[in-house]
Amino acid sequence: MMTQNNHNLLGPALLTILxxxxxxxxxxxxxxLLSEILIMGLMAVSLNLLLGYTGLLSFGQxxxxxxxxxxxxxxxxxxxxxxxxxxxxxxxxxxxxxLVVGFFSVRLDEIFFAMITLGFGMMFFSIAHNWLDVxxxxxxxxxxxLPSLNLFGFQLTFYTPINMYYLVFxxxxxxxxxxxxxxxxxxxxxxxSMRENKQRVSFIGGNVKTLRIAAFAISGxxxxxxxxxxxxxxxxxxxxxxxxxxxSKPIIMSIIGGTGVFLGPLFGAGIFFIxxxxxxxxxxxxxxxxxxxxxxxxxxxxxxxxxxxxxxFFKQGSK
Amino acid sequence: MSRDSxxxxxxxxxxxxxxxxxxxxxxxxxxxxxxxxxxxxxxxxTTFYNAISGKFPPTKGKVFLNGEDITGLPSHRVxxxxxxxxxxxxxxxxxxxxxxxxxxxxxxxxxKHFKLYGxxxxxxxxxxxxMDTLEQVGLGGRTDQVVANLAYGDKRLVEMAIVLARDxxxxxxxxxxxxxxxEETENxxxxxxxxxxxxGTTFFITEHDMKVVFSLAEKIYVLHQGHLLAQGSPEEIxxxxxxxxxxxxxxxxx
Amino acid sequence: xxxxxLNILNGLxxxxxxxxxxxGLTTVFGVMGVLNFAHGSLFMLGAYLCMQSxxxxxxxxxxxxxxxLCVVVIGVLVEKYLLKxxxxxxxxxxxxxxxxxxxxxxxxxxxxxxxxYHIVEPxxxxxxxxxxxxxxxxxxxxxxxxxxxxxxxxxxxxFHFTKWGKIIRAASFDNIMAEGVGINVPxxxxxxxxxxxxxxxxxGALAAPQQSLIPSxxxxxxxxxxxxxxxxxxxxxxxxxxxxxxxxxxxxxGTVFAGRLQMAIPYILLAVVLLVxxxxxxxxxx
Numbered sequence: 001m002m003t004q005n006n007h008n009l010l011g012p013a014l015l016t017i018l019x020x021x022x023x024x025x026x027x028x029x030x031x032x033l034l035s036e037i038l039i040m041g042l043m044a045v046s047l048n049l050l051l052g053y054t055g056l057l058s059f060g061q062x063x064x065x066x067x068x069x070x071x072x073x074x075x076x077x078x079x080x081x082x083x084x085x086x087x088x089x090x091x092x093x094x095x096x097x098x099l100v101v102g103f104f105s106v107r108l109d110e111i112f113f114a115m116i117t118l119g120f121g122m123m124f125f126s127i128a129h130n131w132l133d134v135x136x137x138x139x140x141x142x143x144x145x146l147p148s149l150n151l152f153g154f155q156l157t158f159y160t161p162i163n164m165y166y167l168v169f170x171x172x173x174x175x176x177x178x179x180x181x182x183x184x185x186x187x188x189x190x191x192x193s194m195r196e197n198k199q200r201v202s203f204i205g206g207n208v209k210t211l212r213i214a215a216f217a218i219s220g221x222x223x224x225x226x227x228x229x230x231x232x233x234x235x236x237x238x239x240x241x242x243x244x245x246x247x248s249k250p251i252i253m254s255i256i257g258g259t260g261v262f263l264g265p266l267f268g269a270g271i272f273f274i275x276x277x278x279x280x281x282x283x284x285x286x287x288x289x290x291x292x293x294x295x296x297x298x299x300x301x302x303x304x305x306x307x308x309x310x311x312x313f314f315k316q317g318s319k
Numbered sequence: 320m321s322r323d324s325x326x327x328x329x330x331x332x333x334x335x336x337x338x339x340x341x342x343x344x345x346x347x348x349x350x351x352x353x354x355x356x357x358x359x360x361x362x363x364x365t366t367f368y369n370a371i372s373g374k375f376p377p378t379k380g381k382v383f384l385n386g387e388d389i390t391g392l393p394s395h396r397v398x399x400x401x402x403x404x405x406x407x408x409x410x411x412x413x414x415x416x417x418x419x420x421x422x423x424x425x426x427x428x429x430x431k432h433f434k435l436y437g438x439x440x441x442x443x444x445x446x447x448x449x450m451d452t453l454e455q456v457g458l459g460g461r462t463d464q465v466v467a468n469l470a471y472g473d474k475r476l477v478e479m480a481i482v483l484a485r486d487x488x489x490x491x492x493x494x495x496x497x498x499x500x501x502e503e504t505e506n507x508x509x510x511x512x513x514x515x516x517x518x519g520t521t522f523f524i525t526e527h528d529m530k531v532v533f534s535l536a537e538k539i540y541v542l543h544q545g546h547l548l549a550q551g552s553p554e555e556i557x558x559x560x561x562x563x564x565x566x567x568x569x570x571x572x573x
Numbered sequence: 574x575x576x577x578x579l580n581i582l583n584g585l586x587x588x589x590x591x592x593x594x595x596x597g598l599t600t601v602f603g604v605m606g607v608l609n610f611a612h613g614s615l616f617m618l619g620a621y622l623c624m625q626s627x628x629x630x631x632x633x634x635x636x637x638x639x640x641x642l643c644v645v646v647i648g649v650l651v652e653k654y655l656l657k658x659x660x661x662x663x664x665x666x667x668x669x670x671x672x673x674x675x676x677x678x679x680x681x682x683x684x685x686x687x688x689x690y691h692i693v694e695p696x697x698x699x700x701x702x703x704x705x706x707x708x709x710x711x712x713x714x715x716x717x718x719x720x721x722x723x724x725x726x727x728x729x730x731x732f733h734f735t736k737w738g739k740i741i742r743a744a745s746f747d748n749i750m751a752e753g754v755g756i757n758v759p760x761x762x763x764x765x766x767x768x769x770x771x772x773x774x775x776x777g778a779l780a781a782p783q784q785s786l787i788p789s790x791x792x793x794x795x796x797x798x799x800x801x802x803x804x805x806x807x808x809x810x811x812x813x814x815x816x817x818x819x820x821x822x823x824x825x826x827g828t829v830f831a832g833r834l835q836m837a838i839p840y841i842l843l844a845v846v847l848l849v850x851x852x853x854x855x856x857x858x859x
Contacts, residue, residue, distance in 0.1 A: 057665045104848055110664050111608055112851060115803050118796070119843040126837035186422075186431040186439050189415075193423040196412035203372070203410070204424035204481060205398035206432060214433065244796065248672065255669050285684050291676030298670045299658050 012263065019169055023162050032233075035165045037273045038172040039229045044250040044257070044265030045179055046222035051251065052259030053183055054215045055195030057114045059247050060101065060121030064094040064220040066128060066241035068227025073141040073237040074134070083147040087171065087228055094224020095217050097124075102216030106209055118244050125242035140238030143231060158232065168229050175222055180262060182218065191215055252290075256297055258304020267306040325350045325385055325521050326371075326402070326489050332379030333363075333370045340366045341545040344380070348489070348523060348538075353515050355532045356525045358542035359565070364525045365407070367542065368493055372404045373397035385488060403482045404491035409474050411466055411481060418462040420477050421449040424484040449484065455517075456480045456510060472503035476510075483514070492524045496531050508534055533557075541565070575706040580825045582705070586714040586783075588821025589721025593776035594794060595801040595813040596728065597769030603808030604744045604765045605660055610671035611651070613795025614678035615770050618644045619777025620786050621682055624693050633696040633782065641774035648770025652763050660762075675791070683788040695782035713782055720779065725814060728772075732810065741765055800839045804846045806853025815854060 019038075023031045043065055050056040068090035075086050101120045108116055128135045135141060149156040149167075158164045182188055190211060194201050198208045231237045240246055249272075250265065257268025272290075279289045301308045326348040333341050341363040348354055358364055370377035376391035383389065384400050392400070403424075412420050425445045426432050439445055453459050456476045461469070466477055475495065482490055495511065496504040508531055515522055526532045532539060532553075539556045541549045543565045549556060556562055598612045623640030627633060651674060659667050694700060695713045702709045732738040744761060777791075784790065801820055805812025820839060827835035846854060 051665060057668070104844070108847060108851060111668075111807075112803070112847060114664070114668065115799060116844055116847045119800070119840040119847070122796075122840040123837050123844070126834070126840065130833035130836060181436045184438055185436050186426040186434045186442070186445075189419060189422055189439055190426060190432045192415060192419075193412045196414055197410060200410045200412065200481070201423065202394045203398060203404060203406075205395045205427045205485065206423075207393075207395050211432065218435075245792070251665065252669065252672075255665065259665075285680045287676045288680035288684065291673040291680065294673035294676070295655065295670065298666055298673065299655070302662070302666070 015263075016173065019173075023165055028161050031165045032161045033273055033277065035161070035168045035233055036230075037270050038168050038266075039226050039233060040249065040253065040273070041266035041269035042172045042175055042229070043223050043226040044253040044269050045176055045263070046219045046226065047250040048254045048259055048262075048265045049179060049183065049191070049215060049219045049222075051254055052264075053188065053195060054191045054212065055198075056106070056212065056216070057110070057251070058117040058216070058219070059114045059244055059251070060117035060119075060124075061219070061223050061250055062242045062244065062247035063101070063121040063124035064098055064223040065227035065230070065246070066124060066237065066239070067094045067097050068224030069231035069237035069241055070128065070135060070141065070227075071224070072228040072231040073143050076143050076145055076147065077141065081145065081147045083149050083167075086147055087225060090228030090231075091221045091225045094227065095221035098217045098220025098223075099213065102213040102220070106212035106216060118247070121242060121244055121247055125239055125244075128239035128242050135237075135239065138239060140236050140240075143235045143237070146232055146235075164233055168233060171225065171229055175225055176263075176266070179222060183262060187211075187214070252294065255304055256294070258301075258307025258310075260303050261307045261310060264304050264306045268304065271305060323350045324348065325352075326523065327383040327386075328371065328380065329383070330380040331367070331370060331377050331382065333366050333375075333377045334379075339545055341370070341542070342379075344542075344547045346540055346547065346550065348521060350488075351515070351519045351521055352538060353511075353522050353536055354524070354538040354540065355536035356523065356540045356542060357527065357529075357532055358548075360527070362542040363545045364542055365493065368404065368491055368525065371397075372402065372491060398485065398487070401488040402491065403485060403487040403489075405478050405482050405493055405495060407494045407497055409471075409478055411474060411477050413467045415466060416462065417453065417458055417464050417466060417469070417477055417480075418446075418449055420466055421452055421480050421484050422446075424481055425449055428485045452480050452484045455483065455514065457506075472499055472506070475499065475503075475507065479510070483518075483520070486518075487520070489521045489523060492522060494526055495524060496526065496528055504528070504531065511535060575708050576829075578706055579708055579710065580829060581822065582710065582714060582718065584822035584825030585721075585818065586717040586821075587825065588818040589717050590776050590780050590783075591794070591797060591801050591821055592721055592814055592817035593724060593779070594773050595798045595805070595817050596725070596810065597772035598798050599802040599805070599808055599810070599813045600741070601766055601769040602802065604741060605656070605762055607656060607660065607667045607671070608664075608799070608807075609656075609769070610668055610795060611674040611678060612671075612769070612773050612798060613791030613793075614675045615644055615648060615773040615791070616777040616780070616794055617682065617786075617788065617791035618647065618678060619774025620693070620781040620790065621686060621691075621777075622774070623778035623781050624691055624786060627693065633693070636693075636781075637775070637778045640778045641771050644774035644777075645767050645771045648774075649763060649767050652766040656766065657759075657762070675795075679788050679791065686786075686788070688788060691786040693781035693786065699782075711783075717779060717783065724772075724775070729810065737764070741768075797839055800843045802853075804842060804853060806855040809853060809855040812853050812855030 022034060043061065047058060047061050050058050071090040071093045072086050075089060080086060105113060105116045105120065129138055146158045156163065158167050190206060194208060194211060202208050227241065253268035253272050254265040256271050257266065258264030275293065276286055279286045297305060303311060324347045328344060328346050331341065331344040332339060344367065356364055369375055371382045373392050373394035373396065381388060381390045384402055387400060389397055389400050412423065422439050422445055425448055426439065429444060450459065453462060456479050458476055458480060466474060496507050499507060511522060514520060524535065536553060539551065539553055540547060541556060541562050548565055549559050549562050594612065594616050598609060602608050619641050622643045623636035626639040627636035655670060655674065659670050699713045699716050701712045703712050732742045740761065797820060801816040802813055805816030820842065823838050823842060827838040831838060
């Protein structure tokens with residue numbers, strides 16, 4: 001009879017517990033690094049909804065990340081301090097922008113899709129870089145006051161790295177769980193079908209364009225959420241978030257980790273940052289070594305490091 | 320025609336610039352009828368299929384499905400209206416399992432394609448119908464296999480299941496036995512016969528294997544250089560001199 | 574009037590450099606189907622190696638000759654040992670592999686020559702200023718405007734009148750499967766990549782006296798070259814020429830008319846062309 005792939009939840013559960021307890025044992029510097037890994041991991045997992053599941057290579061995710069970050073920074077500057085409101089607003093702005101960009105972009109495929117998303121991303125970058133009055137231009141927008149959270153009468157603030165880490169942890173956990181639900185939903189199966197064969201999807205009655213726009217918008221919204229978190233974490237929104245070179249990071253992370261595994265991109269983000277930390281202790285030329293490491297990964301680990309290892313040790317079905 | 324017409328095509332034509340690929344094709348297919356469209360390579364069969372199934376709109380003429388004008392609708396709307404097709408080159412979801420391949424059309428049919436939660440495997444409406452369809456085509460025992468690992472003939476069966484899943488009123492099959500060995504071909508013929516008998520679905524087939532055509536079709540349409548050269552029962556087509564001249568003379572050995 | 578003329582000249586000289594880079598990029602794409610992210614780094618290497626060769630033999634012309642040839646050696650190694658393995662892979666892997674090569678080349682140059690600016694003097698004969706319509710104008714830029722069409726013309730003749738050129742054109746612009754007509758495909762691929770590399774590096778060497786050398790100079794130009802080849806039509810020779818001139822002129826006039834929005838011009842051009850004519854202005858024959 002029909003059985004679904006076994007969703008082994010043991011690994012994710014262990015990972016959650018580890019991440020929950022990590023700040024108790026690791027130094028503060030690494031707690032901050034872990035926050036950054038989680039934020040970029042969320043960006044990468046969101047990108048992979050497009051890259052790994054829908055088969056669309058977006059080179060403009062930085063725009064949505066940046067929009068989330070700027071939304072947060074502008075709201076904080078204007079005196080809004082409700083954390084939920086800021087998180088939701090960042091997502092919403094990114095969602096709307098992604099709907100517009102998606103509307104124009106999804107009719108293209110492959111390299112053309114990559115190029116047009118790169119183009120749109122860079123338009124946002126140009127705006128952020130030049131609209132001095134609103135975005136602060138190339139200096140970016142600093143954030144001085146962080147929102148706080150009133151939890152059952154306790155006033156939680158996020159000025160310490162540990163508190164910030166737990167904020168990031170909780171938001172990323174919820175966001176990634178939602179994305180997990182989405183990729184395993186009927187919508188998620190249709191996305192995979194489009195990745196495999198978009199012509200067939202349209203010949204079973206699916207409107208490929210609308211479905212792709214939906215995927216693009218969802219991915220954009222979660223990317224915006226990651227941007228809000230990064231703005232809070234970093235106390236800053238800068239145009240660099242929207243540059244194509246920033247947009248390339250979640251792609252690198254996804255491919256390092258493996259686009260065929262749901263959590264692959266998160267692991268990719270971890271590998272990326274940890275490698276960076278190790279390498280910059282020895283040399284300034286971290287990019288050189290990143291390149292040297294990436295080459296064999298692309299050539300010999302077609303399913304990413306995490307994907308290849310998983311397939312080797314736990315013979316599991318397709319995702 | 321005693322039976323109700325389900326697919327009616329009026330003066331259909333398609334041209335690229337000045338070059339007319341098909342021209343002035345009119346035909347009416349009755350409910351539950353098994354018809355075949357034949358013609359030498361380049362006669363315009365695939366263009367004809369593409370123009371009526373929404374791959375591109377025809378440049379001339381009208382297409383009616385169950386009395387409703389579907390001319391120029393995009394493919395996904397044509398499917399919604401009840402006409403589904405297969406392709407010469409197998410068109411399936413290669414890296415998904417057999418079951419998942421059939422889930423996709425059902426998800427869309429039941430309007431669950433924007434449902435962002437819940438697992439398809441727990442959705443009885445979908446799984447039961449998928450199982451039914453797969454058993455019909457004889458893939459009931461292989462639901463969990465990834466399609467990429469199946470033999471060629473079985474992949475064609477998966478496409479058949481995808482096409483049939485939504486219970487379309489008209490099924491277009493573009494060379495359903497292309498590339499198959501004699502045994503697979505035989506199985507496919509029997510399967511189509513069985514499906515037509517059991518479900519009352521209207522099949523419209525293109526095929527260049529005459530053996531397949533004559534063992535299946537009740538009515539045959541002959542396309543030659545973009546025009547409908549003849550139509551009739553297999554006996555009539557066999558006896559038609561024009562057809563023999565244009566086409567059968569060289570190929571028929573049945 | 575003068576102002577118009579100067580902007581046209583500036584646009585043309587920048588456009589000619591873009592053309593040299595884009596033509597290599599588009600030919601490589603046409604033949605191998607790989608959009609090479611590292612193409613801009615080959616341009617940058619061309620500039621640096623031109624500068625380096627000039628140190629041994631104090632002549633710009635020597636640098637212009639030797640520098641790009643050294644880059645070709647690197648290009649051939651890259652094609653033979655790395656690129657070759659991803660021809661049949663997904664486009665994201667191709668982009669990522671060439672992006673990794675970009676990282677290695679850019680940071681490698683930073684390691685060897687430092688991240689600071691370097692200056693290359695134009696050769697004495699071109700190192701002056703000429704008066705055009707009452708305005709001073711650098712002779713070197715005029716040289717670029719002249720040399721661009723010359724190289725373009727030579728390339729065009731190569732593609733149309735030599736056996737090798739015709740084979741490459743058949744494989745690239747006409748999309749003919751070279752295997753079918755008994756051509757040594759790996760050799761074609763390597764030669765085409767070598768040619769593309771040489772053109773990028775030559776562009777870099779020619780750009781050296783006009784702009785300061787920094788390791789990231791390839792990253793700006795690669796994105797603009799992407800835009801040029803997509804706008805012109807991937808794999809199209811006339812498309813690359815027209816796209817390069819169009820972008821060069823738009824950017825030149827953009828600095829005057831578009832003010833702060835100038836930065837967005839290439840991207841707006843890209844998006845508009847992709848939406849209106851997704852195959853580029855000079856679409857390949859069907």
